[in-house]
Amino acid sequence: MKTIFRTIRENIFTPWGIWLTLLGMMLLAALVGGIMVFWKGLSITNLTDLVPWGLWITIDLSSIAVAAGAFSMCAAVYLFGLKRYEPIARTATFIGFTGYSMAMMALLLDIGRPERFWKSFVYWNTHSLLWEVTMCVGLYFTVLLLEVMPIVASFEWLRKKFPRLAEKMEHMHHYAPVLAIFGLGLSSLHQSSLGAVYGVIKARPVWYRPEMSVLFMFTAILGGIALTLLASMLAARLTSKAKVNDMLIDRVAQFLGYLMIAYLYWRFWDWLAQTYTYEPGRTEGFELLTKGPLSFNFWIVEMLFGALLPTILLLYRPTRQTALWRMLALAMIVAGVVAFRFDTNIVGFLAVIPYIPGEMVVHYTSYTPSLVEWVTGGGIIAFGLLAFSVGVKYLRVVDHRITSEEHEVVTVKVGEAVHNA
């Protein structure tokens, strides 16, 4: 006991100690908030019948989106044979696992009957997109669990204490190509289904368009890769435990820049099509985005800083190859994706759907998350940061030196498996 206290005393004022204390405090506050939500129910949130989905859904959608680096990078490495990016896929997989854990926490808070969450796996309405999302997220979480096993196996303590278990977990790496196939399939399904959750709601015309699923899928890949690169670079600057190969990151960042052009193209036509003709509900909702209270989010956070600027910064070689500019561009992409999720969700609610005949006047409502929503939401984010920090420190999550020499046998098998598949 004494030694524990001494260790704490000696380490608390190091940057790592302060970081852990900060995250610990956020988690503790969120724990209190979470207990209050389960005890008092959702009445302590600012959600209403008119705005039944708010901040938590945004966190849920965003953490699933930025977790998409996992399937994108794993597909690139294990299916398309871009083997040298394997260390980045390792980081992406860990972030993916963390992201889906965060999403599940947010969902558990958000549903009215959290003690019945298991019913969503038992009772099926195969016609519901949310059923599809539930199933795919559940299955994909299992895939991620198998995919992070080799990463967790690099934990020194585990290797020493349970060498056989660590070896077994490491062995999971042999199935990486198979897992990548499942990951690609399941992720493609539910990332786009999440968009379709909104896109099929005819009652709210501002959402009702087929692009929703494509845009959700696309932004997930962008945000997922951007966060993976950003987190790797940040970690490498903050701790000697993380080692990056800047050349690899640079190449992926350039690729991301090209993807951003495709994204801008999609958003442009999506935006333009909505400016034509008046439709009650849709036009008002769209104007909330382009002229109303969400216009700062839409034009500045989503479009200017979230799409246009980072595209330039990532495609213009001098800025891309300057660490600071590149990190800034990546951070802006992530923020843009989160803003897109937030705006998309909230815009469908703020312009209240008119159902009174002949009433063209659309009413507006508002929503500001309550303290308990912020505190618990902050705790979920703190959990993500903590998981990543611990991963970097103990599990070599960001370590671009881990390449063929350690997994030589594996990579040969990977090559074969891809060849045979």
Add this chain to the structure above:
Amino acid sequence: MTKNKLNRRDFIKLSAVGVAVAAGSRLIQEAQASEGVKGEHQWVMVIDQSKCTGCGQCNLVCHANNDINPDLDWNKVLEVGDVDGKMVYLPRPCMQCEHAPCVEVCPVGASYYRDDGIVMMDYDKCIGCRYCMVACPYDARAFNWEAFTGDNPAVPEWGEPDIERRPRGVPEKCSFCYQRIDRGTSLGLKPGVDAAATPACVVGCPTGARIFGDLNDPNSNVSQLLKKHPSYRLRENLGTNPRVYYLPVTENRVVEG
């Protein structure tokens, strides 16, 4: 080796196609199964806006009979403007849509159709995700943000509860008083004719603005009314095919009333 490789690839392709076709046809079948009415009756409600005075008694008997939290409404009565200086109201129960968005989107199937077309809620299955509320075009669902404990202020003045109170964390909505229909028909009564077998709001309306009956029966009061008078339904362009019909206020019928 080459042959084997091709075979495996073909096999994977074939099985992928097979799974896709099976899943697709399953979805199409499900979608078809939810259409139309299988049962012998099809209950509909007709609301005559020229008779509605906006008194709100329908909502009070609704609260009493279904034991609803006074903060929630299954049956809002909205003011929708005036005709010749007379205020026009729009009472809004659940539309009991034939193609109900809430049933389509519910991930666990807690919202479902009865054979007579009533859209039901299984409050035990519901996990409280609120997707149904997001999807409902009529704002017909109210969420239990808090547990409803304590006395129901509408009881006993406006009636006695005859269904269970819903727990905290689920959305609830009008069910055309299915419990009254079921109990009534089991006693040989006729919904829409005998008060005990008819939704409470229809019975409780002091001006007779609500009419209830079986649309499958061409001689029923509702079938006759809808044949005689022009009617409309809410947001018909969505294709939900609601089972609540409104008779609009026309200058003629205002005078009659």
